[in-house]
C-alpha cells in the first residue's frame with residue numbers, strides 16, 4: 508500500500524500526473540517525487556501557476572458558500588480532483604448540513620483517493636465518469652440517489668473545462684447538462700486563460716508535453732468562456748478573474764495581476780413557454 512492507503516499496483520509513479528501536480532501546487536501531500544519534480548519545473552518557469560491554483564480553490568469556496576446561502580441544496584461537482592480540504596461538501600455543510608453532493612472525476616487516481624475524505628457524510632457520493640458524455644453522468648445511479656432534477660441543482664465545472672478541446676464541442680456538452688437542469692439551477696465555471704500571460708501559458712504547455720503529462724490544456728479567452736453560459740444569467744460581478752469574484756478578504760492587487768483563471772456563476776433562465784393556439 509502507498510502512504511495514502513491506495514493499492515500500489517493501481518498507481519503509476521513512473522511519470523508525473525496532472526491531478527497530483529495540482530495537489531502539489533495546492534501544498535497537498537498526495538503526490539510523488541516524479542510529480543513534485545515536474546511541478547517544480549513548472550513553478551520555476553511560471554510561479555503564477557501556484558497563485559492561480561490557490562486563487563481558484565478559494566473561488567470554489569466562495570462560490571459554494573454563495574450557492575448554499577442562496578438556498579441550493581444539491582450539487583454535482585465534476586472534475587473533483589484529489590480531495591483537498593475544505594472539499595465542496597465540507598464547505599456546503601459548514602453552511603447547511605442537508606446539502607447533497609455528487610462528485611465525478613474520470614481519473615482512477617482521484618477515485619483511489621476519494622474514499623474516506625469525500626464519502627464520510629452520507630449526503631455525498633463519488634463515481635468515475637467522463638464529463639464529455641453527459642448522458643452517462645446524468646443517468647448514473649449515484650446521481651439518481653442524490654439529485655432530484657425537479658429541484659434546482661448547482662453544476663460545478665471548476666478548473667476542468669480547459670481539459671476539453673474545441674473539437675470535442677464543450678459548448679454542446681454544457682448545453683446538454685443545462686437542458687437537464689430545471690430553471691433556477693446554477694452553473695459554476697472556472698477556466699484557465701492566456702489573456703494575461705500568453706507566453707507563460709505556452710511555456711507551461713511545452714513542459715507538460717516534454718514530461719509526458721497526459722493532459723490537453725485549452726486556455727480560452729474571456730468571450731469564449733462567456734459563451735459557455737448561454738441560457739444562464741450571470742450573477743454579479745459576472746465573468747472575472749477568480750480573485751475578483753466576490754472577495755471576502757482584502758484583495759492583493761499582485762495576486763489579481765498574476766491570476767490567469769476566469770470564474771463566474773450563472774443562473775438558468777426560465778425558458779419562454781410558447782403560447783398554444785386555441
Ligand SMILES: C[S@@+](CC[C@H](N)C(=O)[O-])C[C@H]1O[C@@H](n2cnc3c(N)ncnc32)[C@H](O)[C@@H]1O
Nearest residue numbers: 526586587588612613614637638665666667670
Ligand atoms: C485541476 S483539477 C480541478 C479540481 C477541483 N475542481 C478544483 O478546482 O480544485 C481537474 C480535475 O478534472 C478532472 N478531469 C479532467 N478531464 C475530465 C473529464 N473529461 N471528465 C471528468 N473529470 C475530468 C481531472 O482528473 C482532475 O482531477
